Amino acid sequence: MSLLRSGIAFAAVILLAGASCATAAEAEAGAHAANRSAIVMFLVFAAGTLLITYWAANRTRSAADFYAAGAGISGAQNGLAMAGDYMSAASFLGISGLVFASGYDGLVYSVGWLVGWPIIMFLIAERLRNLGRYTFADVVSFRLEPVSIRTLSALGTLTVVAFYLIAQMVGAGKLIELLFGLPYLYAVMIVGTLMIFYVALGGMLATTWVQIIKSCLLLGGATVLAFLVLVKFGFSPAALFKAAIAEHPKGAAIMRPGTLLSDPISAVSLGLALMFGTAGLPHVLMRFYTVADAKAARKSVLYATGFIGYFYVLTFIIGFGAIAFLMNDPANYHVGPNGAYDKVTGLIGGTNMAAIQLANAAGGSLFLGFFSAVAFATILAVVSGLTLAGASAVSHDLYLSVIAKGKISEDKEVRVSKIAAVAIGVLAVYLGFIFENQNVAFMVGLAFAIAASCNFPALVMSVFWSGTTTRGVFIGGLLGLVSSIAGVLLSPAVWVKTFGFASAPFPYDNPALFSMAIAFGGIWLFSKTDKSKRAVLDKAGFPAQFVRSETGIGAAGAIAY
């Protein structure tokens, strides 16, 4: 444990150095009175979570502890933690910024982020809990041949985690640079260091509590912010909307859909990616193993859906509040020499800073500091969940099953997972550094498209269709993975806007409609035509899998009746 203690001390030193560095930067810039309170509040959060990590590390002994917190998390706690995994700083700042810029479109967008949760409930949650132990690959390889299936699942997991992580790391660096006055690289390194500590030392137990604390902070902070907005308008939404229409350059147009979804195929494709991608996110799926049984898994989804839905309603109010509070005050804007300013794009820090600027305008600098710290905590929680999912895919799927063919001790497996967590953390910092000046906004959409086109079809087909074979899932899943990546890279948003080519070979911004069809069609076709000996085994394994997936009979600790 002395290693653990010195590790935590090292993290504290890094943080303090970062804080003093930020204070120096602040003194130089002579700006942002909120910085100091933001830094103090963040240090309190970091110290608290490191203490929790220390506590969790002492309770994390077995593989079940490390990957699944010993299945000892309650349904309500897990619901909060799932919401914590899902509500990223990017979605909070991005959606409130979208509402700020175009009004109603933000609501359309946020609805898409919610509707995946009922799907998880109806199709995935209980069966995942009944069939698996630590990763979603446990479920897919339940009756299929483990080496190729786990290779595919790990590939799907690691690609989703990589793109999601890059987007979060770059966003984190920029945000912290802006809010705390820290240099970009330093900010990325602090995020990387803390997440390595949480995951490598405290495993799922520490990661879960980081998520729970972050969820409470974010939901609490957003509630207060929405409350401050509504107080100003006497709790009358109509008065808020009237004020926003009066301020916004688009006027009454902010109360109806704009041009966000002008192309129906892209709209449907994005909808599919959000809906079924949510049900294929490895870090979300992994959370179902932290609860005792299928009943608690159901409760988790119900809580998560409630919290996330509530959160998006708050985000909508906050976006409109930002229009009403910020647009009439030039102090919030880059103002031209003639005193004119663009009420949308001229906002200091960009439209994604609308919620943060609103925290200052509605609640003062102390509240701004609090919100900055919450944003930092939010990022940390999301990247920790991703890192744990990636590390588990490396140790439990790749190392244990593919490389060692199941012949390593549990201790060694956990050790490999911890090493993988450190490696993923270091890699994430490095990628954050490389992609600093790249446009990475498309990467979260890409992560969802891959999850919907590789992980989700593999999971659904292996659980529900008795005819699914190893060859079918392997080839179909791979086709889904490749086609979703290709579709995003060749789309207008990336090929033209990011790479600078003249026209895009793939005309739609999201490939999920096509890549999901390719994946499901591929799994069906290559299963149907599979005449191998393995295919006979695969199909013969279905009845036993079916009984267990429907009842939980035989699942490790899954029945508590």
Add this chain to the structure above:
Amino acid sequence: MRANAALIEAIGRDPHFQTLVRRRTRFALALTALTLIIYFGYIAIVAFAPQWLGVPIGGGMTLGIPIGLLVIIAAFVLTALYVHRANTQYDALTRQILEEIK
């Protein structure tokens, strides 16, 4: 697990198991279809008839606001419906199956 082959076959033939699977599958598929219809119906309105969501309903509000909120509420209510039925009916059936194989 192999020793349990007979047990699994017995459960598979159990009428309670068949009832459980039939009821739950039907309900889950109906709710999934309903979720898809509600969400993609909403997206279809946004894509093809955005003006309709902009119809004023008084006090600066437009029809789109309550409709958007209803989609969010529907997601939660449908989830809650499933959880309620699972907690009452499906768990009871599962318990019965467990009793029978004891």
